Structure formats: C-alpha cells, structure tokens
Amino acid sequence: MxxxxxxxxxxxxxxxxxxARVDTSGLTPSRAEAIEGAVRELRQRTPEIGAxxxxxxxxxxxxMGQSTIVATEDGDPxxxxxxxxxxxxxx
Numbered sequence: 001m002x003x004x005x006x007x008x009x010x011x012x013x014x015x016x017x018x019x020a021r022v023d024t025s026g027l028t029p030s031r032a033e034a035i036e037g038a039v040r041e042l043r044q045r046t047p048e049i050g051a052x053x054x055x056x057x058x059x060x061x062x063x064m065g066q067s068t069i070v071a072t073e074d075g076d077p078x079x080x081x082x083x084x085x086x087x088x089x090x091x
Contacts, residue, residue, distance in 0.1 A: 001025075001036055002061040005088060009055040009072075016057065020088040034087040039069070041080035048074045056081055 001024045008016040024032035039060055047055070047070050058069040071081040 004059045006057045007054060009053055022088045031087060038080045038084035042069045042071050047072045
C-alpha cells in the first residue's frame, strides 16, 4: 500500500502541504499493519466538519486501485488519523 498524506486548513488555512509519503511494502510487518489498520478505520469514519479544523487528504494506492480519504483533526486521541500520522512518520 502506498500512501500520501496532505494537510490543509486550520486557523491559518493555506495551501495543502505533504506531511508524509510511505510505501508499506518496505516496512516491518508491525508498522505496515499499524498504517494499514489506521487506513481501514479512516475509510469507515465520517470526518468532522468545521472551518478551523486541520484536514488531511490521504491518497491510498493498493490492490483495489487508488482512493482518497478525507479526515480531520478533532482532538480525540482515538481518532485513527493520529494513529496513521504517528505510524507513517515513525523512523
């Protein structure tokens, strides 16, 4: 699975910025599963709506083709967008 994560919005708004790019095929099985699991959770979640929320556009390329998921930061630490960001940016 290949993933590109772009961030936009928030108080300052601004142009989308790429914050992560990852290909799970080159990762350890546990890290790949953390990322792929977060993507599965995000696919089932409806993003919060709010003018000042930070928004993420997550472009996913997998065996099913390419799809885009929109997610927002809502302050809830259980939000899978945080799991995805942490796992995708880990060294």
